[in-house]
Amino acid sequence: MDFNMNMTNRKLGVVLCCLMAVASCQKESQDVSFDNEISTVLSDDEICFSSMDVDTRADVTSLSSFNVMCITGTMGSSETSQFNKQFSKSGSYYYGSKYWPSSDAKYGFYASNNTITAASNGAYVSASNSTDVVVAYRAYNASDYKQTIGLTFNHIFAKLGYCKVSAPSGYSVSGLSVKMTPYVSGYYKIYSGTWSSKSAGSQSTLTTSLNSTASAGTYVVPGTYTLTLAYTLSKDSYTEAFSKSVSVTLVAGKTNNIVLNLPDGNSSGAPDGGVVIDPWEGGGNVDEGM
Amino acid sequence: MRRTYIIMCALSALVLASCTKDLPQDVSVSGREVVIAVDECSLDMSVTSKATAVTSVPSSLYIAVTSGSSNTQTSQMASVSKSVSGGKISTGLFQTTTPTPYNYYVSNVGMTFNAAGCTVAATNATDVIVGLTTASTSTAPSVTMNHVFARIGTFSCSSSNSYTLSNLTYKIQSKTGGGTAGTYNLYTGAWSGLTALGSTTMVQDMYLVPGTYTVTVSGTKSYGDYSASFSASADVTLVAGKINNISASYGASGAQEIVISTTLNAWGTNTITPTIS
Numbered sequence: 001m002d003f004n005m006n007m008t009n010r011k012l013g014v015v016l017c018c019l020m021a022v023a024s025c026q027k028e029s030q031d032v033s034f035d036n037e038i039s040t041v042l043s044d045d046e047i048c049f050s051s052m053d054v055d056t057r058a059d060v061t062s063l064s065s066f067n068v069m070c071i072t073g074t075m076g077s078s079e080t081s082q083f084n085k086q087f088s089k090s091g092s093y094y095y096g097s098k099y100w101p102s103s104d105a106k107y108g109f110y111a112s113n114n115t116i117t118a119a120s121n122g123a124y125v126s127a128s129n130s131t132d133v134v135v136a137y138r139a140y141n142a143s144d145y146k147q148t149i150g151l152t153f154n155h156i157f158a159k160l161g162y163c164k165v166s167a168p169s170g171y172s173v174s175g176l177s178v179k180m181t182p183y184v185s186g187y188y189k190i191y192s193g194t195w196s197s198k199s200a201g202s203q204s205t206l207t208t209s210l211n212s213t214a215s216a217g218t219y220v221v222p223g224t225y226t227l228t229l230a231y232t233l234s235k236d237s238y239t240e241a242f243s244k245s246v247s248v249t250l251v252a253g254k255t256n257n258i259v260l261n262l263p264d265g266n267s268s269g270a271p272d273g274g275v276v277i278d279p280w281e282g283g284g285n286v287d288e289g290m
Numbered sequence: 291m292r293r294t295y296i297i298m299c300a301l302s303a304l305v306l307a308s309c310t311k312d313l314p315q316d317v318s319v320s321g322r323e324v325v326i327a328v329d330e331c332s333l334d335m336s337v338t339s340k341a342t343a344v345t346s347v348p349s350s351l352y353i354a355v356t357s358g359s360s361n362t363q364t365s366q367m368a369s370v371s372k373s374v375s376g377g378k379i380s381t382g383l384f385q386t387t388t389p390t391p392y393n394y395y396v397s398n399v400g401m402t403f404n405a406a407g408c409t410v411a412a413t414n415a416t417d418v419i420v421g422l423t424t425a426s427t428s429t430a431p432s433v434t435m436n437h438v439f440a441r442i443g444t445f446s447c448s449s450s451n452s453y454t455l456s457n458l459t460y461k462i463q464s465k466t467g468g469g470t471a472g473t474y475n476l477y478t479g480a481w482s483g484l485t486a487l488g489s490t491t492m493v494q495d496m497y498l499v500p501g502t503y504t505v506t507v508s509g510t511k512s513y514g515d516y517s518a519s520f521s522a523s524a525d526v527t528l529v530a531g532k533i534n535n536i537s538a539s540y541g542a543s544g545a546q547e548i549v550i551s552t553t554l555n556a557w558g559t560n561t562i563t564p565t566i567s
Contacts, residue, residue: 059557068550087550094550097514111550134554146546152553159557229566246564254560263566 060113060132063153064089068096069110069123075139076191081118082107093148104145110190111136111151122192128185129157129201129219135190156188157219158250161257163206164213168233168264175241176231178206178260180248183221195221206258215255222252231262238267326353326379326394326423326433343495344398344417344437349374354395354408355383359425361406363477366392369401369408389427395476396421396433407477412438413485414470414497422476438474439497440528443535447507450539458509460492465525467501500530507538514547 065088071079082105087096100107110116112135114125127133136151138144160182167173186198198221206216206227229244242265250256351374355367372379383392395401397420401408412418421435442462449455469484481499492505508521520540528534 060554061556063552063554066552070548092551094552095547098548099513100546100548101518102520109550111552136552148549148551150551150553152555154555155557161559227564244566246566248562248564250562251560253555254558256560256562259561259563260566261563 058132059159060134060155063094063113063134066094066111066113066134066153067116068094068098069116069118070098071108071110071118071123072106072140073108073120075108075137076122076189077120079108079118079120079123081123084116084118087111100146104142106140106142107144108140109136109138109149109151111153112190116190119189122189124187124189125156126185127156127188129221132219133157133188135188137190139191155253156222158222158252159255160206160216160218160220160250161255162213162215163258163260165207165210165229165231165260165262167210168262171233171235171262171265171267173210173262174232174234176210177208177229178258179203179228180206180225182218182225183223184219186221195223213257215257217255220250222250224249227258227260229260229262233262233265233267235265235267238265240265240267326381326396326431344419347374347377347435348398351379352397352400353379353381354401354403355381356393356395356403356408357390358393358405360477363393363403363405363407365403368403369395369397371400385427385429389429391425391427392431393477394421394423394426394431394433396435397476401476404475407475409473409475410438412471412474412499414439414499417497418474420474420476424477437531440500440530441533442492442494442496442498442528443533444494445492445505445536445538447509447538447540449511453511453513453540455540456510456512458507461489461506461508462492462498462503463487463489463506465502465504467499468503468528469499469501472499498528500528502527505536505538507540511540 065086067084068087069084070082072082073079083098085096085098087094110123112125112133114127114131114133114135116123116125125133125135133156134153135156136153138149138151163178165173165176165178181200181203183195183198184201186195188195201220204218224247227246227248229246230242232239232241234240242262246260248256248258350371352369352371353367354365354369356363357366358364367381367383372381379396381394395408397410397418399410399412399416399418401410410418410420418438419435420438421433423431423433445460447455447458447460464484464486467481467484469481469486472481472484474481481501484499487498487503489506503526504523505526506521506523509519510517511520522538522540524538526534526536
């Protein structure tokens with residue numbers, strides 16, 4: 001009987017030890033997740049988009065006046081400015097008190113809601129993203145002489161729309177930030193459509209929220225940019241922080257909406273149920289000498 | 291009686307002497323003297339006075355007399371200056387009862403005999419006037435005088451369209467038959483040996499050989515805020531003996547304003563879905 005009591009006590013002791021071990025393991029797992037958690041702290045000089053801040057600059061949707069530069073020569077390569085004058089709307093058309101010469105002088109035209117600067121290799125505007133700059137041009141055409149000149153204006157900047165980040169299935173996302181550093185100003189040659197002397201703005205945070213479709217509405221110089229992503233994926237006991245980059249090409253005259261689908265993490269799945277302890281195997285008696 | 295005879299002879303001599311003095315025409319005894327009456331009416335008395343303009347019959351004129359016609363004339367009197375009194379010139383020539391047809395040349399400058407007609411060397415520094423009566427048998431022929439040069443009067447240039455013209459300058463130069471000097475044949479009215487006029491700033495009251503000239507007007511044309519320089523030329527024919535007023539008109543078509551129509555392309559949408567790896 002003492003042996004049996006001893007065996008029972010041993011079993012209980014083993015069970016208790018195991019339970020204690022399991023309890024201690026669970027505590028340590030929680031401590032590990034807290035130590036690795038990544039949180040994004042927004043500094044004061046960051047530009048916040050999505051729901052945190054919305055740009056209120058006005059899109060150009062109509063023109064009451066604009067600047068017109070008239071040139072002779074080969075547009076885009078050897079130009080000579082003839083006049084640079086504001087044209088204003090009267091009725092359906094725009095007038096600047098400028099008159100055709102008595103014979104065809106082979107005029108070409110530039111127009112913009114921004115100041116146009118003459119250059120022999122192509123007139124340009126100095127543009128910053130505080131204004132929705134629109135430009136137009138029409139190279140010399142003999143049929144234009146003493147006719148109404150039709151100009152088609154286009155926006156030279158790209159516009160940032162929303163940045164919508166989706167979590168991978170089954171994972172939760174924390175500490176999300178998507179950032180980019182855009183070009184915000186430069187010189188734009190109207191005929192060739194090329195930018196030069198671009199200046200970068202501050203690094204901007206496009207979003208810190210999942211599934212946000214709030215549009216930023218800011219103007220940036222079109223082109224290819226690198227987005228930097230930071231986020232933490234969690235699934236059950238799995239937690240992992242990620243830092244990634246991706247290229248996006250922003251198109252002029254378009255509101256550019258970015259959709260980011262985060263890839264799966266490296267979780268392999270949690271074990272089912274709790275700890276299983278093999279039962280004592282039934283065995284022979286243990287003889288003890290008396 | 292002898293004394294009386296001598297006295298009578300002396301008196302007769304005095305009478306003859308006095309007759310000779312009082313009636314020089316009669317000294318020629320061949321006939322009556324030709325006295326030329328100069329007609330003033332051909333002179334433009336209303337012209338704006340210029341330093342050398344001839345506005346009345348001068349106090350003396352040159353006369354020359356020939357006989358014959360066309361290019362077979364014979365000199366009867368070489369060019370000589372004669373005083374003009376009361377509009378008349380005493381020639382010193384006389385016609386007989388069977389008068390000879392004479393050609394009477396008159397000018398304010400000396401003339402040169404030429405079988406084809408007397409000529410004057412005329413330069414536009416002088417308002418040269420000439421007159422000619424041909425084949426006259428009269429002892430009181432009348433000669434009408436005319437200016438050989440053309441005279442520039444007023445000149446202006448206006449716009450035939452909406453342009454305003456300013457800063458205008460005028461140039462003139464010979465084209466056909468014009469010039470500043472030459473030899474003028476009073477009989478034929480023809481000029482020869484002309485000195486052409488190069489491009490010269492046109493001045494009111496300048497004298498030029500009659501003919502065709504090119505006038506060039508240059509300046510600035512403006513309309514509203516638009517302005518540009520221009521230069522345009524036209525031919526003019528200057529007429530002898532006339533004050534030629536020139537009125538030019540510039541611009542065949544109206545000024546047309548540059549008009550612009552616009553299309554503004556609206557903001558479009560571009561969705562970017564990059565793959566994150």
